[in-house]
Amino acid sequence: MSIWRKSTILLAALLAFGGLRLPFENSLSKELRAAGLFPPKMEIGTRERIGQTSSAVALGGLRTLVATFLNLRAFTFFTEQRWADVADTFNTIVDLAPRTRYYWETGSWHQAYNAASYYLNDSELPPLRRREAWRSSIYNGRAFLERGIRNNPDDWSLYANLGFLLSDSNKFPAYKDPNACFAAAAEAYGRAAATGKALGYVKRAQFYSLARVAGREKEALALARSLYAEGAQNRTPTLLILLLVLEAWENPDLDTGKRALELFESPEKAHESLSGHWMRTRERFPVHGVARALEALEKQLNISADKSVFNQPPPPPFNPEDMFRPK
Amino acid sequence: MSTPTSSPTQGSHTTRILTIATHAFTQLVRMKVFYFLAIFAVIAIASNFFELPQHAGPESVGANVLRSIKSWSLGAMTLFSVVLSIVATALLLPKDVEDRTLYTILAKPVPRFDYLAGKLLGVLMLVFVSLLAMDLLMTAVLQIRTSMVIAQQEEMVKALGWPPDAVASLLSETRAQGPNWSLQGAVFAVFLRASIMASLALLISTFSTSTLFTTIVSFLIYFIGHFQADARDVYLNAGQAGEGLFARLASLVFSLVLPDFQLFNVIDAVIEGQAMPLVTLGKLTLVGAYYAVFFTIASWFIFSDKEF
Numbered sequence: 001m002s003i004w005r006k007s008t009i010l011l012a013a014l015l016a017f018g019g020l021r022l023p024f025e026n027s028l029s030k031e032l033r034a035a036g037l038f039p040p041k042m043e044i045g046t047r048e049r050i051g052q053t054s055s056a057v058a059l060g061g062l063r064t065l066v067a068t069f070l071n072l073r074a075f076t077f078f079t080e081q082r083w084a085d086v087a088d089t090f091n092t093i094v095d096l097a098p099r100t101r102y103y104w105e106t107g108s109w110h111q112a113y114n115a116a117s118y119y120l121n122d123s124e125l126p127p128l129r130r131r132e133a134w135r136s137s138i139y140n141g142r143a144f145l146e147r148g149i150r151n152n153p154d155d156w157s158l159y160a161n162l163g164f165l166l167s168d169s170n171k172f173p174a175y176k177d178p179n180a181c182f183a184a185a186a187e188a189y190g191r192a193a194a195t196g197k198a199l200g201y202v203k204r205a206q207f208y209s210l211a212r213v214a215g216r217e218k219e220a221l222a223l224a225r226s227l228y229a230e231g232a233q234n235r236t237p238t239l240l241i242l243l244l245v246l247e248a249w250e251n252p253d254l255d256t257g258k259r260a261l262e263l264f265e266s267p268e269k270a271h272e273s274l275s276g277h278w279m280r281t282r283e284r285f286p287v288h289g290v291a292r293a294l295e296a297l298e299k300q301l302n303i304s305a306d307k308s309v310f311n312q313p314p315p316p317p318f319n320p321e322d323m324f325r326p327k
Numbered sequence: 328m329s330t331p332t333s334s335p336t337q338g339s340h341t342t343r344i345l346t347i348a349t350h351a352f353t354q355l356v357r358m359k360v361f362y363f364l365a366i367f368a369v370i371a372i373a374s375n376f377f378e379l380p381q382h383a384g385p386e387s388v389g390a391n392v393l394r395s396i397k398s399w400s401l402g403a404m405t406l407f408s409v410v411l412s413i414v415a416t417a418l419l420l421p422k423d424v425e426d427r428t429l430y431t432i433l434a435k436p437v438p439r440f441d442y443l444a445g446k447l448l449g450v451l452m453l454v455f456v457s458l459l460a461m462d463l464l465m466t467a468v469l470q471i472r473t474s475m476v477i478a479q480q481e482e483m484v485k486a487l488g489w490p491p492d493a494v495a496s497l498l499s500e501t502r503a504q505g506p507n508w509s510l511q512g513a514v515f516a517v518f519l520r521a522s523i524m525a526s527l528a529l530l531i532s533t534f535s536t537s538t539l540f541t542t543i544v545s546f547l548i549y550f551i552g553h554f555q556a557d558a559r560d561v562y563l564n565a566g567q568a569g570e571g572l573f574a575r576l577a578s579l580v581f582s583l584v585l586p587d588f589q590l591f592n593v594i595d596a597v598i599e600g601q602a603m604p605l606v607t608l609g610k611l612t613l614v615g616a617y618y619a620v621f622f623t624i625a626s627w628f629i630f631s632d633k634e635f
Contacts, residue, residue: 010625017621018583021614025587026563028610029556037596037607038589064598065402068395099599102391199493233490 036099067097074110083115087140094148101155104148112141112165116174120323131324138174141165159192160202167209169282173319178284183216185209203227204234211242212284221246237273240264241290244274248289256289257296271297275309282315343441344448347432351449354422355415360453363411367403367461371468374399389476390600393504396472397598400465401513405594407461408454408521409549415450416528417541440627443529447623450525455518462514466506473505503600512608513597519615520591524549526622527586533629552588555581586618 090107166185189206
């Protein structure tokens with residue numbers, strides 16, 4: 001048989017064989033992608049960012065290996081406080097390994113916490129630019145986590161991290177509407193709990209955020225009661241205080257002193273917890289009925305006026321404008 | 328009394344193929360190809376001892392260290408297995424011609440298909456044994472490191488007074504990054520990809536004029552094969568983006584001719600901690616076997632009446 005004839009037959013067989021396997025491979029690809037076993041396609045931008053050599057390695061089926069190397073590079077950028085490079089590198093890393101929670105959480109943490117803190121104190125920048133850099137670092141950290149959630153909708157920890165970020169008293173002042181922040185935090189914690197894999201604290205954290213959303217007190221109270229009913233593991237001082245506060249919101253005539261004693265079992269414990277709550281101004285927790293309860297408890301415990309919590313100077317509320325005032 | 332005449336059908340195909348495979352395996356072992364295992368051992372053991380810089384606290388670092396070990400090890404396995412399968416296969420036929428062994432074998436009643444299948448099987452045995460050795464080393468290193476990480480985490484959570492559900496969750500996440508069946512499945516997927524490459528290199532070597540040509544073309548196909556799925560998508564979704572007829576035809580030919588290596592990127596998901604279901608591995612095995620059988624038959628078709 002001539003070589004040309006052979007080549008023609010081989011080519012025809014190759015095409016026929018390809019035609020037979022094409023539908024199977026296509027459906028298998030879809031199946032693997034749906035099961036989360038198949039990484040999304042590498043974008044052209046990612047290929048450009050990692051360079052030709054790494055791109056070839058990544059295309060050769062070693063994406064996670066390239067991500068591991070880039071993670072080391074990101075660490076160097078972090079130690080050199082090159083925040084833009086840290087963010088760029090983590091953007092590339094998560095394109096290569098989108099199912100690794102660690103990269104999403106670390107990338108977000110660098111932006112929202114490390115870069116933001118750096119800009120709080122960077123003396124080389126004028127105040128206005130520092131404030132904007134601080135604010136945008138927090139926004140970027142949040143956006144990065146939200147992208148992680150879109151890529152891993154079943155990951156409870158990413159939701160919980162988002163909830164933590166949005167309810168952090170050092171972070172939510174970056175947003176104009178803290179109420180919306182607390183609502184978003186409560187939703188994030190709620191979605192973490194809904195995965196069914198979250199740790200016990202997540203539902204309580206959802207409640208702590210919800211309790212701060214003005215206009216959703218009724219919902220928060222219902223959640224507090226359900227958590228309280230679940231048992232001793234949920235009866236943390238913050239939950240007990242907020243339950244009292246929300247009950248006082250629901251019933252302004254409630255004897256909060258008496259209710260505090262029921263919840264905390266001893267006047268000393270109640271006074272200590274409620275005093276702490278009174279001083280926690282930065283977190284913006286509601287304080288309905290707390291003053292009345294404290295007055296009653298101080299009377300019962302014979303606390304002198306100079307030791308009264310009302311005569312202690314409360315810590316100033318966190319105001320980003322103060323941080324970025326020209327020195 | 329008549330003497331039995333030798334015929335190509337004498338003896339079983341399996342016996343002949345196994346004999347040739349064993350010979351090919353021995354031939355390759357004598358080429359000292361297993362030396363690369365020493366390099367792998369260094370990589371695997373070093374990845375366990377190096378304390379690479381980590382961004383986050385000890386609770387998430389532990390799992391990341393284990394992920395790094397898997398990533399290094401499976402990366403090295405992929406590299407070694409693909410290089411080994413291509414180079415070893417590319418060497419076999421030219422070496423047999425050079426040593427004149429091929430003439431001796433083909434002068435005997437050995438069907439050419441048996442010869443090719445035996446040679447391929449020899450290479451696959453070599454790749455399998457190499458991967459098995461690397462897998463054992465990786466699993467041992469990973470097991471040791473997982474125990475170390477878990478011990479450190481247990482100490483940390485005890486000191487911090489974590490609640491039991493948080494402790495259980497942390498430890499179970501760490502264990503998920505340790506050695507498991509999905510990881511063994513990923514190693515098998517590495518073997519399947521190397522098998523496809525070996526059979527493809529065998530096909531190329533049947534019409535190639537040199538070892539270098541076979542090696543270069545095989546590596547090119549290996550890298551281009553990772554784009555096959557993109558070409559297939561272009562063809563299947565053509566019209567939506569307004570591709571022309573030429574683009575459609577080119578993407579069709581590309582996706583029909585080249586193997587889809589992206590399917591085997593499930594290895595990345597396993598490194599990231601995903602579980603690989605057995606049925607997925609079964610389907611990948613089917614794909615690997617389909618390619619290997621087709622390329623072997625195609626090799627035989629070219630080789631069947633080749634003159635030496």
